[in-house]
Amino acid sequence: DDVFVDLTNLDELKLESNQVSVLTRxxxxxxxxxxLLNMKSNSISYIGDTVFAELWSLQELDLSSNHIEKLSARAFDGLNNLRRLNLEQNRLARLERGIFTGVPAILRLNLNSNLLQTITYNNFLPLMDNLVNSTVELLLKGGILL
Structure with a gap:
């Protein structure tokens, strides 16, 4: 822990294709x-509460091609500036209510190629202002029932 504590001016962090399995705040x-934080192609299976809360300037988060089965309802809390979130090619079967409350500025959300069966209106309620007032990309390819 505290691996990056002295890198306060770091703008991009790419940890793609490592064996990262656990993320902590x-x-x-x-x-x-x-x-920008690229955590693509690791071994992450769970994202807990407020893991990314220290990253208040983050605009792009790539968690694609991991083994994520569960996202805490507060996993993305504090990411008020996040514009792009990529969760493609994981093992998500459901989304917790309020999961996107912490990302009010999101403009692109990729949920392609997961195991999602049902998505409810409540899942996207926090994003409604952006969905109505902006050009938002919501990618949901892969056997989902709306």
Missing amino acids: EIFKGLGNLR
């Missing part, structure tokens, strides 16, 4: 100026 301490 402490890992991201000191990275308040980070704009």
Whole structure:
């Protein structure tokens, strides 16, 4: 933990194709100026509450091609500036109510190629202002019932 604490001016962090399996909030301490975080193709299976809360400047988060089966309802809390979230090719079977409350500025959300069976209106309620007032991309390919 505290691996990046002294890298306060870091703008991009690419940890693609490593064997990262666990994420904790402490890992991201000191990275308040980070704009891009690429965690693609790791071994992450769960994202807990407020893991990314230290990353208040983050605009793009790529968690695609992991093994994510569960996202805590507060997993993305604090990411008020996030514009792009990629959760493609994971093992998500359901989305917790309020999961997107912490990302009010999202403009692109990729949920392609997961195991999602049902998505409710409540899942996207926090994003309704953006869906109505902006050009928002919502990618949901892969056997989902709406």
